[in-house]
Amino acid sequence: MKQKIKLHIISLIKRLDKVNAIEVDSLTKQYKKFTVVDDITFNVNEGEIFAFLGPNGAGKTTSLKILTTILQPTSGNIKVNGYDVLHKKNDVRKSIGVIFQSNSLDEKLTAYENMEYHAVLYKVPKKEIKGRVNKLLENVELLDRKDDLIKTFSGGMKRRIEIARGLIHTPQVLFLDEPTIGLDAHTRAFLWEYIRNLKDNNNLTVFLTTHNLDEAEKIADRIAIIDKGKIQTIGTFEQIKEMTGVDTLEQAFLKLTGHEIRR
Numbered sequence: 001m002k003q004k005i006k007l008h009i010i011s012l013i014k015r016l017d018k019v020n021a022i023e024v025d026s027l028t029k030q031y032k033k034f035t036v037v038d039d040i041t042f043n044v045n046e047g048e049i050f051a052f053l054g055p056n057g058a059g060k061t062t063s064l065k066i067l068t069t070i071l072q073p074t075s076g077n078i079k080v081n082g083y084d085v086l087h088k089k090n091d092v093r094k095s096i097g098v099i100f101q102s103n104s105l106d107e108k109l110t111a112y113e114n115m116e117y118h119a120v121l122y123k124v125p126k127k128e129i130k131g132r133v134n135k136l137l138e139n140v141e142l143l144d145r146k147d148d149l150i151k152t153f154s155g156g157m158k159r160r161i162e163i164a165r166g167l168i169h170t171p172q173v174l175f176l177d178e179p180t181i182g183l184d185a186h187t188r189a190f191l192w193e194y195i196r197n198l199k200d201n202n203n204l205t206v207f208l209t210t211h212n213l214d215e216a217e218k219i220a221d222r223i224a225i226i227d228k229g230k231i232q233t234i235g236t237f238e239q240i241k242e243m244t245g246v247d248t249l250e251q252a253f254l255k256l257t258g259h260e261i262r263r
């Protein structure tokens with residue numbers, strides 16, 4: 001309850017002060033002498049879908065891990081939902097949902113049990129758990145499979161469960177690392193629509209990484225093109241096309257980086 005009130009107050013302050021959901025100032029991450037993320041600065045507005053578009057090894061996952069408090073930056077100031085990621089780790093964690101590339105579901109538990117376990121971890125009030133789990137399973141069209149073991153699910157179904165699970169504690173910002181990688185066209189389209197609906201209906205802020213040009217174009221409000229740890233440009237699809245004087249995101253990427261996104 002206390003946490004709910006706190007989140008509500010922060011959301012009100014944000015609206016009054018127009019505080020960004022994510023603020024990144026001069027973020028750098030180095031491993032020994034190798035700079036993986038190179039002095040990047042950007043903001044994400046509340047209720048915005050923001051995509052980090054770049055090839056393998058560009059530094060997308062590393063950035064996402066820093067924003068979600070899993071990795072420490074070498075330098076830079078980062079705030080998520082108004083909380084500093086270095087000094088207010090727990091507050092950041094409570095206010096976000098994170099879905100990683102690899103499956104993190106327990107294969108030996110049912111869909112319902114996986115969701116319930118997560119709800120307990122995130123201290124969702126006991127009497128609200130059943131309702132929330134069922135609603136989210138319904139939203140991802142898997143309510144009829146709630147008592148089936150995860151090991152019997154397809155890759156696309158698992159991804160839908162993971163996203164639903166990431167929303168169980170009603171986070172304000174959802175982080176998705178390559179949300180539709182390896183999925184068939186139908187599941188991809190379903191998830192794109194689902195993510196857009198979350199933004200439209202719940203004012204959820206979404207930060208996603210992708211190397212899929214189509215994905216960035218279809219669902220992102222703004223796109224940051226990242227290559228070799230550096231942000232090359234940030235803007236809407238239309239702005240990026242205009243800035244680069246080309247017709248597609250693929251051509252814009254080539255023009256900005258000098259190489260294709262798939263190397």
Ligand SMILES: Nc1ncnc2c1ncn2[C@@H]1O[C@H](COP(=O)(O)OP(=O)(O)OP(=O)(O)O)[C@@H](O)[C@H]1O
Binds near residue numbers: 036056058060062063
């Ligand atoms: N612990 C580590 N030690 C050294 N180098 C690392 C470490 N983690 C990542 N890297 C390197 O940092 C670079 C960026 O990796 P990152 O995973 O952030 O890229 P990415 O854009 O998310 O690509 P992908 O989609 O392939 O994950 C890569 O060259 C990777 O090898």
